Amino acid sequence: MLDLTYFIVFVFSIAIAFASIWFGHQFTTTYYTKFHKDYFYYLITFFGFSFYGIWAQIFMRSFLSSKDTGGEMIEMVANFLPILGVPFLIISWIMLVKMGYSLVEVKPKKKFWLIHFIILAIIIALGGLLVTLDTSYWGLGNQLIDIQIGLVLFLDTVPIVFFVSMVVYHSKKYRMSYRNIITRFALLVLLGLTLRCVVLIFHDTDPWIFAPLLLLYFLSNFVPLFYLRLTSDAVFSPVRVEYLNEEKRALLFQKYQITKREKEIIDQICQGKTNQQIADDLFISLQTVKDHTHRIYTKIGINSRLKLVQMING
Structure with a gap:
């Protein structure tokens, strides 16, 4: 029964990861900003590490236990698996830092990045040391996973x-509406970290408790993402045509038999209007805009x- 519970949680974890990455990709094709691209790569690397660092351990422990493998061997393999996800983890940290700069439109200094790479080198060295530690000599035993x-x-x-x-410091230069949205988004990212801390603290608790808690771990990054999806139109301008090519536009309308209303929608999109702005300008509902x-x-x-x-841009 416990195996079935873990399997169900695993399926939901995949669904959350897929939905998050899909939303992230939608951002990159709707707004096409540096921040949204950084956010998209952050989501990919975060969930990449989550599956290597958490689910790979769970499945490997279950598999080795079914083969009557010794406890020492199980711990050694389980402790090694998260190392495979370290590249994802490091890139996610880099993307998160870049997100901060791109969201508030601040250009990082070269010296700052040098400091970051030095810190990352130290992290990699510490991770390698933990893997090669002789746990029996140091008396760590099962405490290595806690470390x-x-x-x-x-x-x-x-x-x-x-x-x-x-984000909080540099948001002061923006108008109040923009400042409130990006500040709430940043605080939701911080809340996500808090949820992940709570989940991992209980990693050694009863499996019946830890299994559902894993969903909180994966939802920790979905909540700020979903909030941003609801509010992006208020703070970001959708991609627009910079140089309208009338010939391309006319050929597209003719080739695909675009109706009069659809032509109006396309023209509004090319001007960089949001769906809500299009609905207001054409006096139709938001859902009608989405359907068209x-x-x-x-x-x-x-x-x-x-x-x-891109098809119409000259």
Whole structure:
């Protein structure tokens, strides 16, 4: 029964990861900003490490236990598996720092990046030391996994605190509405870290308790993402046509038999209008705009504003 519970949680974890990455990709094709691209790569690397560092351990422990493998061998393999996810973890930290800079439009200094790479080199060295430790000699035993988790949580805290501090400090130069949204987003990212800390602290507790807690770990990054998805139109401008090519536009309308209303929607999209702005300008509902947009994409054989704009851009 416990194995079935873990399997169900695993399926939901995959669904959360897939939805998050899909939302992130939608951002990159709708707004096409440096921040959204950094955020997309952060999500990929975060979930990449999550599956290597958590689920790979769980499945390997279960598999080795079923083969009557010795406890020492199980611990050695389980402690090694998170190391495979370290590249994902390091890149996610770098992306998070870049997100902070790009969100508030501040250019980082070369000296700052040098300091970051030195810190990352120290992290890699510490991780390698933990893997090669003779746990029986040092009397660590099963405590090695606790040390690894503590190190990861501590190092995960550094870039997130930097990200939040960066956003809160530099948000003062923006208008109130923009400042409120990006500050709430940053605080939700910090809340996500808190949830991950709580989950990993209980890693050695009853499996019936830890299994559902794993969902909180994966949801920790979905909540700020979902909030940003609801509010992005208020703070970011969708991609737009910089140089309208009338010939391309006319050929597209003719080739795909675009209706009069669909032409109006396309023209509004090319001007960089959000769905809500299009609805207000054309005196139609937001859902109607979405339905028309979906039909336009289906007719043309594309799936994003970016591709539509690229087809018309001169």
